[in-house]
Amino acid sequence: MKSCLVVDDSRVIRMVARKIMEELAFEVVEAEDGKVAIERCNQGMPDAVLLDWHMPVMDGLEFLHALRRLPGGDKPKVVFCTTKNDLEHIQEAIKAGADEYIMKPFDSEIIQSKFMQVGLL
Amino acid sequence: MIRHDDFELLRGIVKSRSGLTLSPDKAYLLENRLMAVARKWGMNDIDGLAAAVRGGPNEELLREITEAMTTNETLFFRDQSPFEQLQKVVLPRLMASRKEARHIRIWSAGCSSGQEPYSISMILREQSALFKDWRIDILATDISRTMLDKARAGLYTQFEVQRGLPIAMLMKHFKQAGDKWELDPSIRAMVEFREFNLLGDPGTLGRFDIVFLRNVLIYLDQPTKAQVLEKVCRQMPTDGVLYMGGAETVMGVTEKFQPVSEHRGMYRVTAGGPSQWKTPPASIASNA
Numbered sequence: 001m002k003s004c005l006v007v008d009d010s011r012v013i014r015m016v017a018r019k020i021m022e023e024l025a026f027e028v029v030e031a032e033d034g035k036v037a038i039e040r041c042n043q044g045m046p047d048a049v050l051l052d053w054h055m056p057v058m059d060g061l062e063f064l065h066a067l068r069r070l071p072g073g074d075k076p077k078v079v080f081c082t083t084k085n086d087l088e089h090i091q092e093a094i095k096a097g098a099d100e101y102i103m104k105p106f107d108s109e110i111i112q113s114k115f116m117q118v119g120l121l
Numbered sequence: 122m123i124r125h126d127d128f129e130l131l132r133g134i135v136k137s138r139s140g141l142t143l144s145p146d147k148a149y150l151l152e153n154r155l156m157a158v159a160r161k162w163g164m165n166d167i168d169g170l171a172a173a174v175r176g177g178p179n180e181e182l183l184r185e186i187t188e189a190m191t192t193n194e195t196l197f198f199r200d201q202s203p204f205e206q207l208q209k210v211v212l213p214r215l216m217a218s219r220k221e222a223r224h225i226r227i228w229s230a231g232c233s234s235g236q237e238p239y240s241i242s243m244i245l246r247e248q249s250a251l252f253k254d255w256r257i258d259i260l261a262t263d264i265s266r267t268m269l270d271k272a273r274a275g276l277y278t279q280f281e282v283q284r285g286l287p288i289a290m291l292m293k294h295f296k297q298a299g300d301k302w303e304l305d306p307s308i309r310a311m312v313e314f315r316e317f318n319l320l321g322d323p324g325t326l327g328r329f330d331i332v333f334l335r336n337v338l339i340y341l342d343q344p345t346k347a348q349v350l351e352k353v354c355r356q357m358p359t360d361g362v363l364y365m366g367g368a369e370t371v372m373g374v375t376e377k378f379q380p381v382s383e384h385r386g387m388y389r390v391t392a393g394g395p396s397q398w399k400t401p402p403a404s405i406a407s408n409a
Contacts, residue, residue, distance in 0.1 A: 044321070082166070087292065089292070090288060090292060091292060094288065094292065100287075100288050101288045106283075110284065113196075113284050113285055116201065117287050
């Protein structure tokens with residue numbers, strides 16, 4: 001079973017994302033900010049990260065930079081999932097090493113489409 | 122609740138003008154979709170709409186009734202694999218056999234709001250160096266003028282650009298226009314859109330090496346499917362390729378096409394087509 005780390009400071013968004021990812025047969029781990037997400041990755045690198053941008057403590061972009069520096073941190077497919085819905089932020093995320101990008105609001109179809117794009121479905 | 126005679130009248134119109142078959146259990150669908158048409162024409166209910174139809178020929182009203190019943194579901198790079206096949210298998214092979222003419226024609230039939238033909242044009246643009254000195258025509262047709270207008274505009278919602286379209290393609294070929302995303306005019310210019318009813322004669326459209334007829338025939342009955350496929354076949358060379366939806370089949374419908382076993386949803390012309398459509402040798406693929 002593939003694993004997905006859902007990183008978002010909103011408990012509701014994490015709950016919705018968990019439900020969708022579990023329906024897509026992923027094992028889900030949650031983190032409420034980038035710092036906690038790094039701890040989770042140190043315990044075990046997930047196959048995918050569904051990543052919010054704006055979060056307290058460590059935001060999504062900072063997390064992505066930190067993740068890619070970790071041993072094995074180049075492996076997870078990182079899919080941003082954020083309200084930053086403009087081309088500049090998309091370019092910044094991809095340049096930083098994100099594999100795909102979801103503009104909120106999202107639904108299961110969009111998540112499925114994006115995880116197909118990164119080759120995990 | 123729609124009256125039985127109104128349902129029979131309206132579904133008869135839709136069937137004769139588009140081939141679309143509506144079983145009695147779809148009465149609710151017809152009622153839901155045609156209420157908007159009724160209101161637009163100043164009527165309060167389907168009874169009034171049916172009365173207007175009975176009142177005499179009104180081409181515009183009949184066209185709107187038919188158009189309202191069409192299903193316009195589509196997305197960029199739908200199912201992925203047909204577009205990968207097109208890029209890796211079909212185009213290289215056709216290019217190898219058309220080295221002299223250097224001309225390939227592609228038809229996206231039932232193109233809805235344009236995501237399918239634009240997916241093809243983006244593939245061609247990504248490999249533009251390989252198609253230098255080639256003429257690749259993409260004709261996209263639909264019965265719905267509303268959908269064709271939307272397709273020509275090339276403006277898509279945030280939801281639409283996130284269904285099937287890789288983010289790299291969005292970054293490269295779209296720009297933001299208010300709350301929508303606008304496809305690059307040069308990609309749009311690669312596609313010619315034209316109104317066409319699949320019940321009509323595709324001979325008026327010319328011949329096609331590749332036809333995308335995906336998830337269109339599912340709404341038609343068997344005899345109509347067969348007629349459409351036979352007419353499409355007449356417009357294709359013996360090495361032409363037909364794409365249908367993953368859940369569709371020609372089995373029991375027509376013998377004009379044969380499935381290509383290695384590639385789901387891909388069909389070859391029965392008479393004379395190459396028996397195998399495997400991935401071409403590396404030398405052909407790399408030249409294409």
